[in-house]
Amino acid sequence: MKQGDHKTGHSQRNRFMKAKEIQELIDFISNSGLAEVKIETDEFKLSIKKNSEAPAAKPSENITPQYTQAPTQVAPPAPTEASPAAQNLLEVKSPMIGTFYRSPNPDAEFFVNVGDSIQKGQPVCIIEAMKLFNEVESEVSGKIVKILVDDASPVEYDQPLFLVEPQN
Known part of the structure; x- marks a missing residue:
C-alpha cells in the first residue's frame, strides 16, 4: 500500500x-x-x-481583454433641471471589479444609450474580469439618464455605472 x-x-x-x-x-x-x-x-x-491613477493591473501573465475597441465619443450629459425627479435617480452598480464594456463585441450596438427605457433584468453592459465576460442586468426599471463610465474603462466593485430615472 x-x-x-x-x-x-x-x-x-x-x-x-x-x-x-x-x-x-x-x-x-x-x-x-x-x-x-x-x-x-x-x-x-x-x-x-490597485492604483487610481493607472487602473490597469499588471498581472504576472499577460492577460488582455479578448477584444479591444477604439475610444468612443461619449455624448455630453443632458442638461439637468432642478426638479425633484433629479434627486430620485437610481444607480446601476458594478457587481465586480473588471473592465466595463457597453456592447457585447466591438462591432455590436451598445446595450443601452442615454434616453433608453430599461426593464429590471435587462442586460445593460458587460464586465470582463480575468477573461470572463459577465453580462450585467439592471436591477431597476426606468430611463437611462446618464452613463457614468467610459467604454473599455476599469471599474471597481459597487461602482455606479448608470443613473436611471425610475418609471412611475
Whole structure:
C-alpha cells in the first residue's frame, strides 16, 4: 500500500481556484483597502494591484481583454433641471471589479444609450474580469439618464455605472 496515493488524489481535487473563489478573493482585497496583493503557489501566480491613477493591473501573465475597441465619443450629459425627479435617480452598480464594456463585441450596438427605457433584468453592459465576460442586468426599471463610465474603462466593485430615472 502506497501512502502517497491518497494524498495525491486530494491535492488534485483542490489544484485550481474556482472562478467564484477568485472573485470572492478580489472582492475581499478590494474592500480591505490594500493597495497590492501577490499570491504565489506551485500551480499559479496572482498579482492584484490597485492604483487610481493607472487602473490597469499588471498581472504576472499577460492577460488582455479578448477584444479591444477604439475610444468612443461619449455624448455630453443632458442638461439637468432642478426638479425633484433629479434627486430620485437610481444607480446601476458594478457587481465586480473588471473592465466595463457597453456592447457585447466591438462591432455590436451598445446595450443601452442615454434616453433608453430599461426593464429590471435587462442586460445593460458587460464586465470582463480575468477573461470572463459577465453580462450585467439592471436591477431597476426606468430611463437611462446618464452613463457614468467610459467604454473599455476599469471599474471597481459597487461602482455606479448608470443613473436611471425610475418609471412611475
